[in-house]
Amino acid sequence: MTTEKDLLSINNLSVSYNTSAGIVSAVEGISFSIEEKEIFALVGESGCGKSTTAYALMRLISEPGEITGGNIIFQDQDLLSLNHKEMFNIRGKKISMIFQNPLDSLNPVLRIRSQVSEAIVLDKISKKAAWKKAVEIIKEVKIPDADERANSYPFELSGGMRQRVMIGMMISRKPKLLIADEPTTALDVTIQAQILEIIKDLKEEIGTSILLITHDFGIVAEIADRIAVMYAGKIVEIGDVFQIFEKPCHPYTQLLMGSLPRANKKEGRLKTIFGSVPNLINLPKGCRFNERCPYSKKKCQEIEPKMEEVKKGHLCACILMRK
C-alpha cells in the first residue's frame, strides 16, 4: 500500500491491554498511511481505539498495554524497531503531538517563554537565541501582546491561548507530522474556528501532515482531507472526506452519518444505531459490528471482513458491500 508520497504507513498494527478482567484488544490489525501535506482524520466513538493508535505511533503505550504486532514505517524507518534514544530524536522533532486539555500539558510553575524555548534548545542553539525565538513562535500562532504573554504563566492564559502555545511549541521544530488528539474539544466555537485556521495554515505553510484524532464530525468536515472510521478497535472504512460524507460504504459509517443533527427536527428524527459498542474483551465473532448492523447476514458472524477497495482510494471492511 505504501506509495512514494507516503510520509507514514501503519501496517497491521495491534495493541492490547492485559488487564485483570482479560486481554483488551484495543486496536487490531489496522493499516493506513498518511501522505505528505495531508490532514488525515481518525474518527470514531469513545473506546474505539483512536487515541491508542496515536499513542502507539509515538511509542507511548505503557503497562499494561503492549504493541503486539505490525509495523509503523515513518520516512523509511520502522518506528517499532528503534531504541529509546532514536525514538527520542523523533518525538518532538519529526513527530509531535498536542492533546485535548492544554492546561494538563503545560507546566503550571514555568513561564510560557521557558516552556516554549525548552524544545528549541534541543536543536543546539544558544539559550539566548532560543528565548528570542520563543517570542517569535508565540507571535506566529497569533497570540496578541506576544512579548508580555511570553512571560505569563499558563493559568494566566485563556484556554484558546494555551492551545496556541501548545501548537507553537509543537511546530517550533517544524515536525513532518503533528498528531492532534481532540485539539479543540475543550474550546468554545469561535475559538475552535481560530485554532482550526491555524492547523490548516500549518499544512499549507510548513507542509506538516496532521493526524487528527476526533469524535467530532463537524471538525472533520471542515478540515480533513481523508478519514479513517474506527469501530471497536478496527478501521472499517478509509477514504476521501467527500466520498465518505456523500457515499459512505460501511453500514456503521452510514448510520453514524444519519445520526448527525444536520437540519431541524421538522425534517424528521435522527437515525440511531441499535444497541451499544461491544465489550473489547469479549468481541462478537466475524464482523465486530454484526450484532448492531441492520443488514447483518449469517456469514457476517463467521467471516471477519478485510479492507477492500470499493472505489479508487476508498476502502471498506464489509463483506456485504463488496462488489
Add this chain to the structure above:
Amino acid sequence: MEKIIEISGLKKYFSLKKGLLKKRIILIKALDDIGLDIHEGETMGLVGESGCGKTTLGRTILKLIEPTSGSIFFDGSDTSKASGKSLKELRKKMSIVFQDPFSSLNPRSTIRTALARPLIINGVKKEMIDSMIKEVIHKVNLGEELLFRYPHQLSGGQQQRVSIARAIILKPKLLILDEPTSSLDISVQAQILNLLLDLQEEYRLTYLFISHDLNVVNYISDRIGVMYLGKLIELAPVDEINTNPRHPYTLGLFSSSPILSPKYRKRKKLILAGEPGSTINPPTGCRFHPRCPHAEDICKTELPELRKIKEHHWVACHRAEKINDVKEYLPLNLRN
C-alpha cells in the same frame, strides 16, 4: 401560545472577595438585565460561549440560585414569592437534566432509589411508587432489570436516560436541559435527542435547551436565544436566526460553527478575532464591541437594548438594520 415562563429585568451578580484582607469586592455580572418569555410546549434553545451565563439562567429559573433583582413568573405566579410549601409545589412542575449524568446520580444508590426519591419527597403513596417507576423506565426505553443496578454499571447513554426519567417522573411542565448530550458519543446523542422529542410530544413538555453545540441546538429548537457576557443579544425562531441573524456575534458564532458536510468547507466564514472577555469587568457600551467588525463610536459608550426589529425577532445591536453582509454567509436552510 401560552407563556409558561416570563422573565423580566433579571439580574444575578455574584460577589467575589479579593485582596489580602478580602475587603475588595468584585462583582461578576453573570446575568445582566435579561428579559425572555418561554411558551408552553416549545423548545427554546440557548447558546453562547462558556461564561456567558446560560447555565446561571437555567438555574435561576429553577430557583436553585436566587436572583439579585428582576422577576420570573412561572405559569402566572411569581417565583420569588414561592417558599416552603409553595416552592415545593413549584419544583414539582420544573426539573433539570445536567451534562454529566454520572456525577448527577448518587453512586451509592441503585437506579430504583434514585427514581423513587422525588416521589418520596413529594409524598407519593407507597403503593404507587413501583408502578410509577416502572412506567417511567419504559418511557425512556430502558429495561426494568436496570432498576437494581448502580450508576457505574450503566453506560453513559443509559445514565442520561435515568437522569431524564428522574426529571420527568413527577410529570413536570418545564424541563431545563443543560448540555444533556455534550458528554455523549454521536450515536448515543441521536438516541437521546429522539427520546427528548418523543417525551415532548407525549407530555407536552416545554424545554429550555442549553448547549454550545449549534448543530444540536438548530436541530431541536423552535426558537433560539444567543447570550454574550451575561446579556441576551438576539432571540428569534430557528429558521430566522439562521437565515437572517442581525447581531454580528450571532453571525460570527453561526458562520464559524462547523457544518457537518465537507461540501460547505469553502464557504465564507466570519471568524471573530479575540476572546469573549469576562463578566468581571465587561467592556463598556455594547459588550461585544471589542470583537465586532461593525463597531462605531456609539457602540463603545451606549449599551444597546434588546429591541424588536420584526415579528418574533429581537436583537440588541445599535447597527442591526445597517449590517448588510449577512447574505454573503451560508444560511442553515441551504446546508443540507
